[in-house]
Amino acid sequence: IDDNEQYQVECYGPLTLQEAEGVFFPNLAAMVERILDKQTGSASLAQGTERAIIVGMEYGAPNSSGWTAEDSLEELKQLADTAGAEVVARFLQKRPKPDPAFFIGRGKVQELALYVQQENVDLCIFDDELSPAQQRNIEQSMGVRVLDRTALILDIFAQRAHTNEGKLQVELAQLQYTLPRIMGKGLALSRLGGGIGTRGPGETKLEVDRRRIRDRIAYIKECIGKVKSVRTLHRAGRAKASVPTVSLVGYTNAGKSTLLNTLTNSDIYAQDQLFATLDPTTRQLDLPNKQQAILTDTVGFIQRLPHQLVAAFQSTLEEVVQSDVLLHVIDVSHELYKEQAAAVYQVLDELGAKDKTIITVYNKIDKLPPDSGLAERLSKEENSICISAKARYNLDGLLALIAENLKLKAVEESFLVPYSDSAAVGRLHDAGTVLEQEYLAEGTLLKVRLDAEQVQQFAKYLAADAKD
Incomplete structure (x- = not known):
């Protein structure tokens, strides 16, 4: 359904027999049923809770640390609970190495596709970071939304951000994560490449989306840079006050x-x-x-x-x-x-x-x-x-x-600065907080609170008993 609440039709084909075998038609039908189900308000998402399954994979050499795949999967469940999902099942796959196209393998993906269709699952969460191609392939085969661990943590951060700075930082992380996952014709068919076959009416929608994301990333970085400068000023004030x-x-x-x-x-x-x-x-x-x-x-x-x-x-x-x-x-x-x-x-x-x-x-x-x-x-x-x-x-x-x-970070010391070296008085004011200042015959006596590391810079002016 588009923005005007009109049903959209997606056409497949013409397909060869081999290509048709690769399309999992039961999931296409299940996706349509799920969309219609949500339109009627009977799906779990209408009540604000998404039914999810979590998937982990154990591969490679045994982990030398105490973390096991089961422990990591249990932590993923806690993350999903925090995000507001209802975890209905967990799956753990063992392979020598990840499958480049489907991560857990085509057969396991089709097995999960049948499960999500039977149990009316809305979401599938993977414990590892998926490549854009893997995420696209799994979504097409399973017919439900697919998230990886990174996307789930970003979603939790988006829920927890309340200050303007926090919202900017979360949005920046989400945009950086989303940018390489925007799918379209790809660079090979870009209309901005120049040369024969690339001349056309202008930017494609994909390229417009990517440009807008890059512009937004640049703007957010500029805003965060301003916040960073304010933080730097606050830290400098605290450092001066020791x-x-x-x-x-x-x-x-x-x-x-x-x-x-x-x-x-x-x-x-x-x-x-x-x-x-x-x-x-x-x-x-x-x-x-x-x-x-x-x-x-x-x-x-x-x-x-x-x-x-x-x-x-x-x-x-x-x-x-x-x-x-x-x-x-x-x-x-x-x-x-x-x-x-x-x-x-x-x-x-x-x-x-x-x-x-x-x-x-x-x-x-x-x-x-x-x-x-x-x-x-x-x-x-x-x-x-x-x-x-x-x-x-x-x-x-x-x-x-x-x-x-x-106790060794900030100390209070007395310094006797001769009148002939009045510039040192200004440097002491910049370096720390002047608690007392008195003018004697020998020079200016200052009691200063400053970092212990900075005392050596003014060691020749130290005069703990100068006033006596």
Whole structure:
């Protein structure tokens, strides 16, 4: 049905006998029945819930990590539940390598096509990233919409984006994902190629769509660049005031938002679901030594995080790179917590933040069996602590550990600058926050709060007892 609610007819053929054998006609009929069913309002989609099946494949050499194909498929189900789909079945295929045309093989696709027809399935979700050709071939054979893991995560991010910056970043990632998947005549039959056979009335609809997407991508990147410049100014202001910054990082659903709420008495959205928080949230954190810091909650990571998201959220993730201390929150009650932690470190490595000061926070310690002994072993690790954000267990110890790691970041020093070198006074004002300033016979005495790393630049002016 087109925009005018007129039925459209798609013609097939003329086909040779071999070509006709490749067309799965039962699914064409099932697709028409499903469209008519949705028009009458009796389909599950009319009630807002899509019936979906999830498909995974185990191939290649055995995985050396603890992740198995079944574990990954279970995580895919959680993603589908978060997106609002009803998973009615899961399928796992084993092959030596992916099929270049159908990923899981033509025979398995036809088997799934019969299942989706019988069970009135609306959606098929694959656990791996499909090529545009594979996605097109599977959709044509199965007669239902096909998504891969990347598209599903992008859809969840689109639901979670509330701020203008978050919406722009999600749209950028979606457009970058969609651009190579626009199907049409292809480059070989492009009317803009020039030469014999390519002259015609102008751009085709496909080329117009691609151009519009590229123009939109350029516009969004420009908007995100402006937001990035504002963030840079804010960071420069915090650096000048020597306000330390702490960022929460970790696997999705590890409890980062709950921890931020508990530490700062906030009420940001926190639920037991994947990617509950998308937009970064910043709050003031009061430490035991009466020092104040900035605590930022960031988007959760996941294994095989789409590279489009990492690129689109670069300005947001820069907060992680610029932070003084990272709190790596780990859901220790999850049976694959080690593998989840490894996935987080992989993303941090991509961002260039793996060498930052990291405090390992083992969260949800209250969910462990009392006789497991795991908490005692983990608490002995260097720069780590076991807590429960929801039960408010051992939060004082966490704050003390944060203060201990920040104590060398910002210091207060006194500097005596001779009047003959007045330019140094201006550099001290730029480098930190001047708390006191007094004019003595020997020169200008300043008490300044600045980064410990910058003290050496003004070492010759240090005068802790100059006033005496």
